[in-house]
Amino acid sequence: MTKYARDEFDRVPETSSRQGVHRVASDAPRRRLGPILAVGVVALAIGLVAFLFLPKLGFAPTGSPLMAAGSALESPSASPSAEASQGTASQSAEPSVEPSVTPSASETLPNSGTPSTAPEEEAAALDKSQPVAVYNGTTTAGLAGRVSGTVSADGWTLGPVGNWGGMPAQTSVIYYSGAEQKANAEALGELLNITSLVDSTEFQQPVVVVLGPGFQ
Numbered sequence: 001m002t003k004y005a006r007d008e009f010d011r012v013p014e015t016s017s018r019q020g021v022h023r024v025a026s027d028a029p030r031r032r033l034g035p036i037l038a039v040g041v042v043a044l045a046i047g048l049v050a051f052l053f054l055p056k057l058g059f060a061p062t063g064s065p066l067m068a069a070g071s072a073l074e075s076p077s078a079s080p081s082a083e084a085s086q087g088t089a090s091q092s093a094e095p096s097v098e099p100s101v102t103p104s105a106s107e108t109l110p111n112s113g114t115p116s117t118a119p120e121e122e123a124a125a126l127d128k129s130q131p132v133a134v135y136n137g138t139t140t141a142g143l144a145g146r147v148s149g150t151v152s153a154d155g156w157t158l159g160p161v162g163n164w165g166g167m168p169a170q171t172s173v174i175y176y177s178g179a180e181q182k183a184n185a186e187a188l189g190e191l192l193n194i195t196s197l198v199d200s201t202e203f204q205q206p207v208v209v210v211l212g213p214g215f216q
Helices: 023-050 065-093 143-153 179-192
Strands: 131-136 157-163 173-176 197-200 205-209
Touching: 131 143, 143 157, 143 179, 143 205, 173 179, 179 197, 179 205
Parallel strands: 131 157, 131 205, 173 197
Antiparallel strands: 173 205
């Protein structure tokens, strides 16, 4: 038994269908939350449908992440054609690297006007100041004096003039000392009509004329 006095709340009719004040009070909030939960479930279902199926049907809003992803996926499909066109343009723009088969001027005309580089022996200069010795190797008296006059009259410098004291001469000979005196010997040979020219260092004179038998 309770220690408190009974009041009007303790008078509950026995035939009443109500089971208690606290139980009835707890049912009212449940009835009000039911519609809210149903609306939330429906809204969630609509959101899922819109998120999963509408993009596949082409109803995604402009600027949405799905549209951005779709654009990113579509962009590679157009890149091969662009790359192909760029490749064709680059190939057409590449310069030809085939070697030219046109022969150069030096190959076609190897000898056109090109001076020869082969060394040529320069002829020794004629020097009439070199002394010319005249010897008579015949038995004709005064022959050396007569020939020396001819040589001097042509502008040559005379050296010793006399009789030949060496081996008996078989023919007329002009001896010259070295290549530098060859031009002088040739000029004297034309002057005296002597064709035998000999390079010799036996004499101390640059050019020696020996008159042999048969000299005219």
